[in-house]
Amino acid sequence: MASKPQLTFWQIWNMCFGFLGIQFGFALQNANVSRIFQTLGADIDQVPGLWIAAPLTGLLVQPVIGYFSDRTWTRLGRRRPYFLWGAIFSTLALLVMPNSPELWIAAGMLWILDASLNVSMEPFRAFVGDQLSPRQRPTGYAMQSFFIGVGSVVASLLPWLLAKAGVANTAAPGEVPDTVRYAFYAGGTVLLLAIVWTVLRTREYPPEVLRAFDDAEPEGRPRGVAPVPRAAGGWPWLLAGLVGAGLVWRLGWDRLLYVLAALPLAYGSLRVIAPRLRRDAMLASLTADLHAMPATMRQLAVVQFFSWFGLFCMWIYTTAAVTRVHYGTTDTASAAWNDGANWVGVLFAAYNGFAALAAIAIPWMARRFGLRGSHLCNLWLGGLGLLSIAVIGDPQWLLLSMVGVGFAWASILSLPYAMLSDSLPAExxxxxxxxxxxxxVIPQLVAVSTLGVVLSRVLGGEPVRVLVLGGISLLVAGLCVLLVRDDRSRAPAVSVASGATS
Structure with missing residues (x-):
């Protein structure tokens, strides 16, 4: 069986370039959606619930898109049609969202934006696995992290840069400032152009060619179609979900906690229904694959939970924390609040800039400390970065906090995929x-359904304490990395800067 040809640096560059546009959209969303919601009248404890569209969309869209893209072959290839259509709808959402006249319209546009971004993003992860040999996959994922960092820097800085250029940074109550609106217009344009570049400048292996390569089936993994698990395994999950929903109703807890009860209910329902479907039905196939996932994926799941819970703490509450603690205001119409919100955009740009630099350093770290050791180190840097926000007084010095966050972000976007990809069959x-x-997605759903309650009832209504919680979560994620079996921790690392193995 033949090995996949080694791609050049510029071939890998072209195949990952579309991630620049995707992250432009995500960065504008992460840095500005809470600001838009608060501008349109949302209370601080409502914001997590309004964010619920983002993780729910990813939970539903990504596995479905992955299922269909595995079975797609058109003139544009296997993954590229999804890149293109996702980019078109993402661009439209970015043009409409900052002009939303009502809060509920902005929340709906977040749903459309996140769904469209997920349609583009999910096939990009598989695209790297399709096109690159196991030896070059760390380069591909690190290159994606590089473009994520670069795109996020520019996108996060846009409102601040536009304000410096004289564009109005305040507006009448209930209206989004021009700095944010024009930033979203620019983001939509960049997103579409970057995706089109990758679509036009790359090619894909046909399915029969992929099956002929020597990495089509990972060693030690059972061959053949995974069996659908028995329905009996779903009943305990259904019971747990029903008990949870009953407790929320009976004790009058926050309604967002129904989201947590819905998770075991959904999985239990899937387990019960799947055996009654045809084996080739999408739900039956997804259930079988979920049940038969590689051991490495199960171990990484715990790491991912604490990593992404910490990130969502940061994305939801940094604007509220910085404007309250460092700018001394909660008035969303004031100049001080909008200056603080713009500075959060600068901070988000900074951590993404540091992530772009970290993407160059991570291959060296992997060679020196192994994949697990590198990920542990980077997650701890991120945890310390978030914790430091609570003790730093001068907002300018918060840039130092973003160094650690940037290294953690680059690591989260690359090293788990490098540890996972060799355990996955090509098909x-x-x-x-x-x-x-x-x-x-699951940690994000936990975050949006619990953080509002935790903030008001446990953390005294101080958003900066949520950032401390996020920092602790990243530290725990680092410890959980030690539980991951990493057979490639001593494999040759690949330099993203040169595209050469070493």
Whole structure:
């Protein structure tokens, strides 16, 4: 069986360039959606619930897109049609969202934006696995991290840069400032152009060629179709979900906690229904693949949970924390609040800039400390970065906090995929990358359903304490990395800067 040809640096550059545009959209979303919600009248404890569209969309969209992209072959290839259509709808959402006249319209546009971004993003992860040999996959994922960092820097800085250029940074109550609106217009344009570049400048292996390569089936993994698990295994999950929903109703807890009860209910229902479907039905196939996931994926799931919970703490509450603690205001119409919100955009740009630099350093770290050791180190840097926000007084010095966050972000976007990819069969690369997204989405759902309650009832209504909670979560994630079996921790590392192995 033949090995995949080694691609050149510029070939890998072209195949990952579209991630620049995707992250442009995500960065604008992460840095500005809470600001838009608060501008349109949302209370601080409502914001997590309004964010619920993002993780729910990823939970539903990514495995479905992965399932269908594994089975797609058109004139544009296997993954590229999804890149293109996702980019078109993402661009439209970015143009509409900052002009939302009502809060509920902005929340709906977040749903559309996140769904469209997920349609583009999920096949990109599988695209790297399809096109690159195991030896070059760390380069591909690190290159994606590089473009994520670069795109996020520019996108996060846009409102601040536009304000410096004289664009109005304040508006009448209930209206989004021009700095944010124009930033979203620019983001939509960049997103579409970057995706089109990758679509036009790359090619894909046909399915029969992929099956002929020597990495099509990972060693030690059972061959053949995974069996659908028995329905009996679903009843305990259904019971747990029903008990949880009953407790929320009976004790009058926050309604967002129904989301947590819905998770075991959904999985239990899937387990019960799947055996009654045809074996080739999508739900039956997804259930079988989920049940038969590689051991490495199960171990990484715990790491991903604590990693992404910490990140979501940061994305939701940094604007509220910085404007309250460092700028001394909660008035969303004031100049001080909008200056603080713009500075959060600068901070987000900074951590993404440091992530772009970290993407160059990570291959060296992997060679020196192994994949697990490198990920542990980077997650701890991120945890310390978030914790430091609570003790730093001068907002300018918060840039130092972003160094650690940047290294953690680059690591989260690359090293788990490097540890995982060799355990996945080529014909199921898309669906397993989509299933792996569950372990990104579930912690986000936990965050949006619990953080509002935790903030008001446990943390005294101080958003900065949520950032401390996020820092602790990243430290725990680092410890959980030690539980991951990493057979490639001493494999040759690949330099993202040169594209050469070493």
């Amino acid at each position: 199921k690369m898309g669906v397993y990358m989509g299933i792996f997204n569950f372990f990104i």
